[in-house]
Amino acid sequence: MPIPLAASRRGRGPLLVCHPGGPGLHPDYLASLGALAEQRTVAVLHPRGVGRTPAAAAPDDYGLDAYTADLGAWIDREAGGGPVDLLGHSHGGIVAGLLAARRPAAVRRLVLLATPAYGGAxxxxxxxxxxxxxxxxxxxxxxxxxxxxxxxxxxxxxxxxxxxxxxxxxxxxxxxxxxxxxxxxxAELPANAEALRHFNTLVHPELTTALLGLREIRGPTLALAGELDALAGPDHLRRLATLVPGARTVTVPGSGHMCQLDAADAVAKAVAEFLLD
Structure with a gap:
C-alpha cells in the first residue's frame, strides 16, 4: 500500500518533481535545487520515513517497489497522473528511473542525478x-x-x-x-536508519539486476554525475548510457556525489536547458 508523500514546493510554473536519495536522508539536502524555481514549481518529495512523511509500517518495507509505488501515487494524486518532469538523486534516481520505465505516460522528461548504474561488490x-x-x-x-x-x-x-x-x-x-x-x-537533519539499513543489506547487493529495468525507459533522459563521484560517477554514466536508450550524459568537473551542492549552478543550468529542449 503506497504511503501518501509530503512535499516541499517552491516557485511557479511547470512542475518539476524531485525525489531525494539515501535512502533515508532528509529531503532538505536537495534545497539547492530551488535555483530551478525561478521558472518552475519545484516539488521536493519527502520519501517514506523522512521529513513530514510517515515511516513504513515494518522495517523491511523500504524496497524499490515500495518507493516506486509511493512516487507513482503522488503523481496520480498531485499531478493528475502526469506527465511530469521528474528528477531523482542517487537512490531517488533509481526510483525515478524505475517509474519512468514502468509508467512511461507519467514522465515527460527524466533527470538521473548522481544515479548508480550498478551495485554490489x-x-x-x-x-x-x-x-x-x-x-x-x-x-x-x-x-x-x-x-x-x-x-x-x-x-x-x-x-x-x-x-x-x-x-x-x-x-x-x-x-x-x-x-x-x-x-x-x-548535522541538524535526522535520517532514517531503517531505510538505509534495508538498502545496504538487501537492495544494494542485487542492485545491478534491478537496474536492468531501466532498459525500458523510452522518454528523453539526462544523466549527470560529478567527476569525483565515487558512488555514481563517470563509470556509472557510461553504463547508464548503455542501459537507457538515447540517454544524454553530462560529467560535472571537480564535483562529487552531491553535485547539486558543490556545483549547484552547473547542475541547475544543465537541468534547465534539458527541460526546455
Missing amino acids: EADARAHEGYRARRDEPRVAAALDALERHAELPADGGALGRLVADLLPLWMGPYPHAVTRWQRHL
Whole structure:
C-alpha cells in the first residue's frame, strides 16, 4: 500500500518533481535545487520515513517497489497522473528511473542525478578506490576515519544525520566553504536508519539486476554525475548510457556525489536547458 508523500514546493510554473536519495536522508539536502524555481514549481518529495512523511509500517518495507509505488501515487494524486518532469538523486534516481520505465505516460522528461548504474561488490570496490584516491585531502581523511569507526549504522535518526554530515566530504569536491556550510546544516537533519539499513543489506547487493529495468525507459533522459563521484560517477554514466536508450550524459568537473551542492549552478543550468529542449 503506497504511503501518501509530503512535499516541499517552491516557485511557479511547470512542475518539476524531485525525489531525494539515501535512502533515508532528509529531503532538505536537495534545497539547492530551488535555483530551478525561478521558472518552475519545484516539488521536493519527502520519501517514506523522512521529513513530514510517515515511516513504513515494518522495517523491511523500504524496497524499490515500495518507493516506486509511493512516487507513482503522488503523481496520480498531485499531478493528475502526469506527465511530469521528474528528477531523482542517487537512490531517488533509481526510483525515478524505475517509474519512468514502468509508467512511461507519467514522465515527460527524466533527470538521473548522481544515479548508480550498478551495485554490489563491484560498486563498493569502485567507491573505496575513489575515496582512497583523495585521502590526502584532510577533510576526506577525517571522513574516512569516521566511516571506519561506524561499521554499524546508528539506530537513532539524529545520530545518523550527524554521521551523514561527518561523511559529507567523501561526497563533495574539494570546496571547503561549501562543505563546512552543508555539514552544519545536515548535522541538524535526522535520517532514517531503517531505510538505509534495508538498502545496504538487501537492495544494494542485487542492485545491478534491478537496474536492468531501466532498459525500458523510452522518454528523453539526462544523466549527470560529478567527476569525483565515487558512488555514481563517470563509470556509472557510461553504463547508464548503455542501459537507457538515447540517454544524454553530462560529467560535472571537480564535483562529487552531491553535485547539486558543490556545483549547484552547473547542475541547475544543465537541468534547465534539458527541460526546455
